[in-house]
Amino acid sequence: MISPRADCVLSGLNSEQLHRLMHVGEYIELDENKVFIHESHKERCFYYIADGTVEIYKNSGTRIHVLTTLPAGETVGELALVDDHARSASVKTLERVKMYRFDIEQLQQNPQFADILTAIDSRIGKQLSQRLRHINEVTVAVLRRKFAMSIFSIRALVLLSLYALSLSFIEKSKHLLPSTTALSLVLIFIFAVVTYSVIRQSGYPREDYGLSIKNAPEHIYEAVLYSIPIMILIVLIKWLAITHIPSLCCYPLFDPDAMFKQGVVFNWTIYFIALFFYALFCPLQEFIVRGCMQSSFQNLIEGSANRKKWEAIFVSNLLFSSAHAHTSTGFAIITFIPGMFWGWLYYRQHTLVGVSVSHILIGVWAAFIVGFQNML
Template identity: 35%
Template sequence: MVEPGGAPADARHLTIDTRLSKVPLLTGFSDENIRQLLAIMDGPIRVPQGQILFEEGAAGDALYFILSGGFEVLKRDAGGGALHRLALLTAGQSIGEVSLLDSGPRSGAVRAVEDSEVMAVPIARLRERPDSPLDVDSRLKINMAYELAARLRRTNEVTVETLRRQLSEAENRVEMSKFIFRLLVGLCFYMFALGVTTALSKVVPDTSLISLPILTGFAFGVYRTVKTSPWPPSTYGFTLANWRGNALEGVLLSIPVALLIVLLKWIGVTFLPALQGQPVFDLARSTGLSLGEILLYGGAYCAFTPIQETIARGTQASFQLFLTSKYKTLEAIILSNMLFSATHLHVSIILALAVFPFGLYWGWIFARQGSLVGSSVSHAILGVFGLMVVGIPVF
């Protein structure tokens, strides 16, 4: 006799017999038990990819063994909306074995994730067989107990991992709400400070010193974020791990940018009428500062640089924690530096625009090192070099 597909029935059953003998639910079955089971089976049943084998709530009237392919177990949420995958079953596993115990409705739907084949065991036929201590039905129930125990362990592991992930997401949301609150407070503080600066500019010629309380306020906000965060301070760059290497890298990475600053100044004094006649290296003489004052201001700038980097990179690290896109590191660098550049508007719009590209570079160094050391060193070097040695006119 030839079954659909062209293979003799005995040969087909021999192939299926071999495959079924490896199914965990049939562990301990003798060849006779397998033959008894094959005698009441339907199949092989071909199930195309995407086809539902049975729906949730359908009658549990059959047990299935997967010969090839794979199936996903789906559960609809309480509102009857989206389907959620509970498990992925592959060749050698069984589907719907709980029907052996209660014949109740299906607790979930099962859908083929690829072209698959199954063998079906109608529960009614199985129970029509004579009851004996070692019959097929009894062996299936015993093995099913072991299989369900194994699945329960796997389910517990998945549940724990899911709960851990949900807890982490909840912590992220809490931290994000704190961060947004502090960010909004900081922006409001800055807007008021900007108004005060505008009023003072009419009576005070140099308002650059107002940067100190403004940046200190922002630094305090970052400090509170780090202090109350569930993540370690190293997440925000507060670490001395490999500080010598990071500092040296900060110096080396500053060299090409310093050369670029010199080139830009040379282009400016060569081709721009407003800058013609100025030296490439100004040493802050155009500001009227003495050498002692230059050293004093340069030292103060270097001392204050870590605070500036704490603000910018602390904000960058927070964004990087909360953003979820593929390019979250780049987005965090851009967002944090847009905010940081805006905090220089009270000095001059030229300075705010000039800070942005440098901030992107220092943000890249921070993302590369995971430390404030390298970006702070580079910031101090390039800031002093650009403002006081070359004398880039940004004020």
């Protein structure tokens, strides 16, 4: 029995026409994972799925791209009625499937099926028109988004370059200034404000750039959970370094006054003020690197979802760590390595809440408690 779905090309046929069509079709049953339409093969037939589900896919040579799945009540391969070219995709069963196979030449040569073919062709024409309209709308939306993201990326790279030059100037002028920390924080704040204004001009919602508190408690819990092993690893690395490298054996495992090694007397007030401003600095840094740069690259890079994810994470971290290379190679490295983890966490949660909490936890632990920077 043929019972087409509402959007099936056979849905325009009446019960008498469906009855005639069913009797000329070849009833077949196929087991799971059986390919019955082969890409690049020329076949003059189409199928009606009476029971089961099939998958349409393309093979690029390096990987399989699943286009869609079709349930019972749908037809597949019907474009062969209006196009005698080779198949553009392959189709296989996802479970045991019952189908009717229709030979197009047999239908076309029999005048009794002229009314059926006319109705099917009309239905196919309407579907192709709808698909073309949908494809055009999607294409325009994608191009508009890529254009907006490319403009944003260019502006972000310009801001990042100015940020790197400003940090370099501060680093070279530190002997002329009483303190460079406050100036660096002000600089970060200014760039974050400018970047946010660029986001507002892009026309896309703030959620696209990670500015959302949706599911914040869950994201914070997950961020803390994932950060604990890294904090343990930091202690382990320092312990191995101070126990196996003679030049580092003088350093304690936990060194809160590591930030005061430049001839400055340790002071708890200054220590907590520095810690407080560092905690403020982390979300701003994450906003620039993850929210702005990584989000933009994810929309610009082509390829599979996995490739887009890791390339966006890698490139955004590489650019930001390169901006700090003038301070020291070691500082650039410790900026890059945990940044890969934070990039993955941001991709997983797509919000800045969790990744900012993780950055604060790991950064405070490494710099203010373990004193990891005294080994660089």
